[in-house]
Amino acid sequence: MPEPPSRRLPRRAVLATAAVALSTALTGTLSACSGASGETSGVTLTFTWWGNDDRAARTVKAVRLFEKEHPGVTVRTSSGDFGAYMQKLATQAAGGGIPDVAQLDYRQISQYAGGDALLPLDKAIGDDTIRTSAMDEELVRTGTFGGTQYAMPMGRGITGYAYDTKIYEQAGVPAPEPDWTWQDFAEANKKIAALGLKSPDGRHVAGSNDGGTNEDVFEDWLRSRGGKLYASQTRLGFTEDDLTEFWTYFDDQRKHGAVARAEDTVQADSTEWTPIGRGLAAADYTWDATFPGYPALLGDRVRFAPVPTTDGRAGTYFKPSMLLGVGAHTRHPKEAAELVDFLLNDKRAGDILGFTRSTPPNRTIAARVAKTLKGPELDIYRYGQAMEKYGVAAPPAAPPRGDVAIQTAFNRNYQRVMYDLTSPRRAAREFIDEANRELRS
Secondary structure, three states, X not given: OOOOOOOOOOOOOOOOOOOXXXXXXXXXXXXXXXXXXXXXXOEEEEEEEEOOHHHHHXXXXXXXXXXXXXXXXXXXXXXXXXXXXXXXHHHHHHOOOOOOEXXXXXXXXXXXXXXXXXXXXXXXXXXXXXXXOOOOHHHHHOOEEOOEEOEXXXXXXXXXXXXXXXXXXXXXXXXXXXXXXXXXXXXXXXXHHHOOXXXXXXXXXXXXXXXXXXXXXXXXXXXXOOOOOXXXXXXXXXXXXXXXXXXXXXXXXXXXXXXXXXXXXXXXXXXXXXXXXXXXXXXXXXXXXXXXXXXXXXXXXXXXXXXXXXXXXXXXXXXXXXXXXXXXXXXXXXXXXXXXXXXXXXXXXXXXXXXXXXXXXXXXXXXXXXXXXXXXXXXXXXXXXXXXHHOOOOOOOOOOOOHHHHHHHHHHHHHHHHOOOOOHHHHHHHHHHHHHHHHHO
């Protein structure tokens, strides 16, 4: 699975719903994952992120090195699983301020920057407290809102498909190249379905998971056709016809058994529960940062394939896998900015963090760490290099404040199609009406 998509957070009163009891419970959850130095009479920063145990251990180790290099500065760290983390951060934003330094999802930038929860970083970048010279300008720009820099990318990610090479060979489907098309993908799914393979529990094996529920898949589809998800912070960038065609594409495949059944798609909340993870499909859309979980589960027969194109035009793009922001109410903006810079640009920190947040944004550090990679991590690094050479368009600006709710609505409306409760056309019309209301509110 990719880094889990953001759950729906209420806007405006993001936060009106975050009850004190929830805040207390989540504080306990996050504290269990925290590590902090003892009290000092100097500066104390708070730093939070989400992720697995390996990411947590590496991040704490890098933070301890920062403390050693900055005598008098103590960093209190806390981490948790994605869902608890997002709720906790929302509660903190509602209660007066997020931590001094916080890991953020791409979809949160507009929400928190627009809500005055993040500190502008332009001054820190201008005086080189946060250095950007070794980073791609287009990637750095993804942390802006309204022309102001509010967050810095902590990793550079890109989408693809985890696929079972043995099943593809058995079906006579060649290894996907960067220029393969959505039509090629559909044909591959049909050929695999026609093999009549059975899963461990005796059920039909499909070609892929059903991508109709995933807004990220739709965005790649749109971009491959020269479109975009949002035309502005208040306007969609696609039409009812665009979405109807996309949902019809997957709906037709599902009806013919070429993609996974509805009940198997909706259960895919982890790698283990994806159709490919359960032996029910031969491929699954995912992000490079989480791809290593597939071969870890299924063996090295699983490789990483490019997202299909439209007539050779790639729709995927390099996106920040996550970003770092500084809380607007921090009492120590200089030290908070120094911590951000250290995590992004110090070579020793880069060695410690490795590819735990996908490819480091600092190109020098990425090339340095890449020399130590092997197995799936080396595969995704090479995949990123191959796609960069093939050519992908620049990333879009951070999504508008309503995107979290829109993403949830996208999944919900297509699920109605999957269960034959409505047609792709009607679902598309109802979704667009809902999305427009969200963007105008």
